Structure formats: C-alpha cells, structure tokens
Amino acid sequence: MTTENTATTPPPWHAAYPAPRNSPATISREEVLDMIKRSVETSTSDYVLVDLRRNDHEGGTIRTSINLPAQSLHPSIPTLYALFKSAGARKVIWYCGSSTGRGSRATAWFADYIEDQKDEEMKSLALAGGVKGWAKAGDEYVQQMIEYDASVWSKY
Template sequence: MTSEHPIDSKNWYDVYEKANERETELPLITVQELASLQSGGQAGKDFLVIDNMIPGAVNFPAQSLHVSLESLTVALSHIPFFIFHCSKSVGRGPRAARWFVEALRKQERDGSFGREKRVAILQGGILRWEEVYGSGSLKARGQANGLKSIQL
C-alpha cells in the first residue's frame, strides 16, 4: 500500500499555512541589482539567493522548506541578506520568502539572534534573469561563474 506524502502532491502548498502577506510585504530586487550584488559581494557570506538556476544560488525547494525553517534560519544566521525567487516570483518564491521572514521574526522574539535580516524577492524571477543574462546548464546550477565560492 503506497500513499503519497502531502508535500509531494500537486497541491503541496495546501499542506502548509499561508504566510501573512499583509504583515510580510517584501521589497523587490531587480536582476540588475542582483548581478551588481554578485559582482561586489560574496554569495553565502554577504547574501544568499534561494531557489536555483541563478549562479551562486542554493536550492531549498518550497515543498520542503517549511519543515526545515527553524534549523535553516539558525544555520544561515550569519548571512544578512536573502533573495528568493521562482519562475516568475509570483508563487513559490514569495511564499517561501514570507515563511522565512516569519521564522526569522520568531527567532528574534525568542532572542535566538538579534541581527537584522533583509529578505527580498527577485522581480520577474528566473524567467527575467534568463531574459537578461541567459540561461546556463543544469550542471552549472549554483556555480558562481567567476564569483567567489559559496561558504555556508
């Protein structure tokens, strides 16, 4: 007897509560601003792009992100700026970003760490990135293309 886990279903997002959009309105960052950040900073130290396909990004699928937020936000607490995206940055990316912000706020209330974190959403998502900068192979996903290597 096999049963599909809810997070593996087509409607995985129904498994988790919806983040409070009104209390968690997030700024947008353009692909040009991200490219500038990449050329002047170090991914994994100064900022972290969360999802995939963009050089220097790490992949935390939205389907499994929610259950690991508490430990993930602690493990990444040394990073001051997070950029989330998905294909167009209108669904998974913003939802995951809001969950992340809510987890950060909870830790700040609990006194886990007090350093202010910034979270933004990549305007236009990976589709806009590919439109402006092209797309790389899946094999090169997460590689920094000349940027300093990621150290988490």
C-alpha cells in the same frame, strides 16, 4: 448503472502549511547582479540565493544559488535560518520561475520566521521577475548562470 465522478482535485502542496503573515518584499535583478559582482571582487558575500524550483529546474540557475525545492521548504525553515545566520547572511533571496508563487510564498514564510526571532538584521526577499526574468534580461545576466540552455528560455 451510472457512475459518478467523485475525483477531486487535491489541494495545492502549500495548503498543508500556514498562510504567511507578511507580504513578500522584493529585490530587483539589477541589485542582485551588483551583489554577485561585488562578491566576486571581494571574495565575500552577505547573501544567499535560493532556487525553489523542483520539476521545472531546467535551463540553468543563477550562479551561487542553492536548490531547495519549495515543496520541502516549510519544515526546514528553522534549520535554514540557523545555517544562514551562522554564515553571516543578511539577505536571503528566494526565486522560482517568476517569483510570484513559490518565490513569494517562501519569502513571506521566511520573513515570518525572521520576525519571530526578533532579528532586525536579516531580510527575506523575492527576486523580482524570477529566473525567467533573469534569463531574458540579456548577456550580462546569462553570464551569471550555470548550465544555461537558451532553448529552454526561448519558450517564454
């Protein structure tokens, strides 16, 4: 008696949601660092940093970021938009490890929602290079991280 292997690979988590309509826009880490410095100097900011990592949320995160794992993001977009809008956020900056998977997908989904609201003031942006690029960019960037662990970043 032979047994066939009928196990299949489950679809990726994001397959349950519609493909984004928009291409993700990006923002450089230099621009984000300047924004963080300005917000410290002025005690005001018009941006939100969102760390999309879940299981790989180690090694530290960029100061002032909130953690919203990508796998639970899509159904929360209307609520997040309302919260960010009422807080006066003009830029929502998403990132994951490299910002090429979860980061770019979240950026595009949120941009779709902003477009549907006919909001021309708020922008959805992916942090170019993600947190890996940030952590490897030097001391000035590492100083803007909390729970930084150099041993995690030395693997990359």
